[in-house]
Amino acid sequence: MKFRLSLILLWALAFVIPNLVLAQSKAKYVGAKTCMPCHMTPKSGAAYKIWQGNAHSKAFATLATPAAKEIAQKKGIADPQKDEKCMKCHDTAFGVAAAQLAPSFKPGEGVGCEVCHGPGSEYKAMQVMKDIDAGKIKGETLGLVKPDEKACVKCHNAESPTYKAFNFAEASKKIAHPTPKP
Numbered sequence: 265m266k267f268r269l270s271l272i273l274l275w276a277l278a279f280v281i282p283n284l285v286l287a288q289s290k291a292k293y294v295g296a297k298t299c300m301p302c303h304m305t306p307k308s309g310a311a312y313k314i315w316q317g318n319a320h321s322k323a324f325a326t327l328a329t330p331a332a333k334e335i336a337q338k339k340g341i342a343d344p345q346k347d348e349k350c351m352k353c354h355d356t357a358f359g360v361a362a363a364q365l366a367p368s369f370k371p372g373e374g375v376g377c378e379v380c381h382g383p384g385s386e387y388k389a390m391q392v393m394k395d396i397d398a399g400k401i402k403g404e405t406l407g408l409v410k411p412d413e414k415a416c417v418k419c420h421n422a423e424s425p426t427y428k429a430f431n432f433a434e435a436s437k438k439i440a441h442p443t444p445k446p
């Protein structure tokens with residue numbers, strides 16, 4: 265009995281745990297356009313369309329406005345669209361190692377799906393997404409994140425040069441994109 269238990273333990277240590285870690289660390293950023301085909305229809309909740317209509321998809325473009333340039337100039341930043349001090353909150357996967365970017369990923373999409381939901385390469389396949397939704401696979405083992413308030417305040421904090429007090433409940437309503445119940 266003891267022998268069998270330690271075998272199971274050994275098996276878990278040798279295979280299961282490394283595979284879980286591997287699946288998560290293999291995850292690459294694929295870009296919001298990759299999520300679009302499946303998350304555009306009204307039946308799916310149209311997350312992509314809603315995102316396109318809100319501030320997050322415009323966050324990179326915002327850094328090219330006169331207002332952004334003025335803020336940057338005061339801080340001695342030449343180009344906000346190239347500087348880490350602005351880009352870390354205004355774009356997706358800025359500063360992430362090239363090995364973690366899929367060929368489909370293009371910088372400049374603003375605060376994309378994967379900023380909040382995690383890099384998508386391992387969970388984006390139709391069957392995988394359905395199995396996650398049905399509870400057959402735990403999304404987090406493939407890098408999928410269920411974002412909460414902590415995810416927002418990584419950016420919505422006083423380090424933002426234009427910081428406005430952040431109310432999670434109100435802000436969530438403004439960006440909400442629920443899947444309609446069948």
Ligand code: HEC
Pocket residue numbers: 294295296298299300301302303308309377378381383384385387388389390393394396397398403443
């Ligand atoms: C090939 C189609 C397809 C692609 C591509 C796809 N999804 Fe999905 N996704 C689905 C389906 C189907 C579901 C299950 C039904 C639903 O909740 O909309 C789902 C569910 C989800 C859920 C809810 C998971 C849960 O816990 O129930 C999230 C979050 C999500 N997708 C995010 C993304 C993101 C981010 C991307 C891009 C990186 C993406 N999806 C790409 C088809 C897709």
Ligand code: HEC
Pocket residue numbers: 319320322323324326352353354355375379380411412413415416417418419420428432434435436438439
């Ligand atoms: C990677 C950084 C980042 C994260 C994470 C983030 N945001 Fe934002 N958010 C921004 C930026 C940058 C803007 C402003 C974009 C612009 O105006 O161009 C913004 C704008 C907004 C706005 C519109 C501003 C307003 O007051 O109407 C809302 C609402 C919002 N975010 C809600 C959220 C919520 C809710 C979360 C968490 C679920 C979240 N954000 C996570 C960076 C982020």
Ligand code: HEC
Pocket residue numbers: 296299300303309311312313315320375376377378379380381410411412436439441442443444
């Ligand atoms: C600023 C953060 C943020 C961004 C950007 C974002 N989401 Fe979400 N998403 C959330 C939050 C918060 C929830 C609600 C999580 C929950 O209910 O537990 C959510 C929920 C979802 C759900 C599940 C809805 C349900 O009813 O179960 C899907 C599907 C989804 N997002 C897809 C996307 C796609 C596709 C994109 C890009 C086009 C995207 N999201 C961009 C924060 C974000």
Ligand code: HEC
Pocket residue numbers: 326327329331332333335336339341344349350351352353354418419420421423424425426427428429
């Ligand atoms: C810590 C994250 C963070 C950093 C760093 C950051 N921003 Fe932002 N930025 C935000 C958020 C969040 C918003 C949405 C409004 C708010 O709460 O400030 C925003 C909004 C903006 C806006 C729109 C103003 C408005 O009133 O809606 C401009 C312009 C801007 N940022 C410029 C910059 C520039 C230029 C830099 C670099 C010097 C920068 N930001 C660095 C998070 C950040």
